[in-house]
Every structure is written in C-alpha cells, then in structure tokens.
C-alpha cells in the first residue's frame with residue numbers, strides 16, 4: 001500500500017489529538033507532527049514552536065529531510081492560540097496571536113511548497129469568529145490589514161479595551177487563515193485549500209491563557225447537555241477531531257467552488273464565509289502582504 005504523508009501542526013492536544021489518532025488508524029499513514037512537549041503514539045514528532053520564524057524554518061527543513069524525495073499528501077495547519085492581550089510580541093517582533101495563528105502557518109506552507117504533491121490538500125483551521133454574522137461572543141475582525149495585525153500599535157481601529165483587541169486579533173487571524181485557503185485555490189495546479197471551522201468546541205486547551213472564569217466555564221461547557229444548551233451549534237471534541245480527519249482523508253469532500261467547511265451541531269456545512277472573507281481584493285492583499293512581511 002502506498003504511504004500517505006500527512007504533516008500537521010496542533011495535532012498533540014485539543015481536538016487535533018483526536019484527529020491524529022483517527023489518521024493513524026488508516027493503514028499506510030505516515031503522520032508527522034510539529035510538536036513541543038506532547039506526543040501521540042504512532043506519529044513521528046519534529047520540534048516546532050510557531051512563535052518563532054527560526055523554529056518554523058527548522059521544522060520545515062526537518063520535514064523535508066525526513067520525507068526525502070517523497071511528497072506531502074496533506075498539510076494540516078491546526079495549531080492556534082488565544083491570549084488576553086495584543087501587547088506581547090514574538091522574537092520576530094510580531095503580535096503573538098497573529099504570528100502563531102496566521103504568519104507561522106503562511107510561512108510553513110511557503111517553505112513546504114516544493115514538497116507538496118500535485119493534489120495536496122492544505123487544510124487551515126479557521127473559526128466562526130471570523131464572521132460577525134455568526135453572533136459569536138468573540139469580537140469580530142474590523143479588517144484584514146496584515147501590518148496592523150502584526151504591529152497593533154499601528155492599527156488605527158484599535159479599541160480602548162485590550163480584551164476586545166485580543167479577541168479581534170484571534171478572529172482576524174482566523175479570517176486570514178480562511179483567506180489563505182481561498183487564495184491557494186486560485187493558484188495554478190491542483191492543490192486544494194480548505195478552511196475548516198470546528199464550531200465552538202468547549203473543553204479544549206484554547207482558553208488556557210485566558211482568565212480563570214473563562215477557563216472553568218470552558219471546561220464546564222464540555223459536559224454534553226450544558227454544551228448543547230449554551231452553544232446549540234457546538235461540537236464535542238471527538239466530533240470536531242473526527243471531522244478534520246475525515247476531510248484530510250477525503251471521507252468528507254468539499255463541494256466544487258467551496259473552501260469553507262463549518263461543523264455545526266455535528267453536521268458538516270459549507271456556508272459562505274463572512275463578507276470580508278469573500279472579497280477577492282482583500283484575499284490578494286492578505287496573500288501579498290503576508291509574503292512581504294515574511295520576506296518571502
């Protein structure tokens with residue numbers, strides 16, 4: 001049986017850990033996880049810290065030497081963070097949430113592009129928070145200006161409250177993930193860009209850097225009947241992880257002309273993304289400015 005090479009970030013905890021285990025159940029899967037200190041039995045682990053451009057470069061070089069001359073069949077960019085401020089910077093000088101969630105993944109895709117198969121699926125995990133019409137409790141994006149998001153001190157739309165800015169930083173990074181997936185589908189060749197939105201999935205580690213009240217509520221809402229009552233469109237960690245694996249393995253296919261796959265109450269849906277996410281000029285600018293800011 002031919003080996004299927006899958007490279008994934010964010011596959012060692014949260015619903016991504018479920019995805020990893022489901023992928024490993026498929027015979028012939030060679031799963032390479034970018035990891036910090038956690039591990040999934042059966043996967044190959046290569047060190048990755050998305051807060052550092054240097055680490056992303058080292059990870060991609062390690063992936064390339066591990067796979068030798070073989071090609072990557074699926075690239076899953078699932079790692080993500082949510083922090084309570086836009087005041088912290090990475091060693092490269094970028095705002096941390098935006099650097100981890102968008103810039104690092106953008107860089108990773110660019111660095112691995114020569115090593116992708118002709119039909120590689122490139123999956124980026126986005127979020128319903130990118131869309132103001134979703135009515136999420138998180139402040140939605142005001143724009144997708146790469147320079148303002150990377151350097152919030154330049155952002156003319158910044159709110160007085162850091163909490164709002166931090167929520168916007170998260171939602172905007174997820175908007176950029178979605179726009180990146182869209183742009184991939186405009187490139188010549190057969191790569192498939194997919195933006196996967198797991199819907200609200202309480203109980204994961206996503207709130208670990210937020211205040212204690214949000215952390216406790218997030219754990220509490222993972223209890224099924226509470227979750228369904230508070231977030232009717234939400235998903236269990238198991239369902240969110242399985243759906244991502246099903247997309248990666250082609251068990252769920254994305255309808256032609258679509259790239260946004262949103263899991264809502266356990267069912268995969270393919271809605272239009274937000275108005276901003278549908279604008280081609282915004283998509284092109286996000287792509288070009290991301291390349292520019294990363295010197296690609």
Ligand SMILES: NC(=O)c1ccc[n+]([C@@H]2O[C@H](COP(=O)([O-])OP(=O)(O)OC[C@H]3O[C@@H](n4cnc5c(N)ncnc54)[C@H](OP(=O)(O)O)[C@@H]3O)[C@@H](O)[C@H]2O)c1
Pocket residue numbers: 009010011012013014015016034035036037038048049050051078079080081100125126127128197198199200201202204205206207
């Ligand atoms: N849960 C939700 O309601 C929800 C909704 C919409 C979208 N999402 C998105 O879904 C994805 C997975 O989130 P989750 O809810 O499963 O959260 P999670 O449990 O916190 O998982 C996040 C993953 O990202 C990895 N990660 C974080 N910072 C990293 C860094 N600097 N370098 C390398 N890896 C790093 C973590 O690695 P470790 O294993 O080492 O901790 C972990 O595997 C994220 O992109 C999130 O934005 C989640």
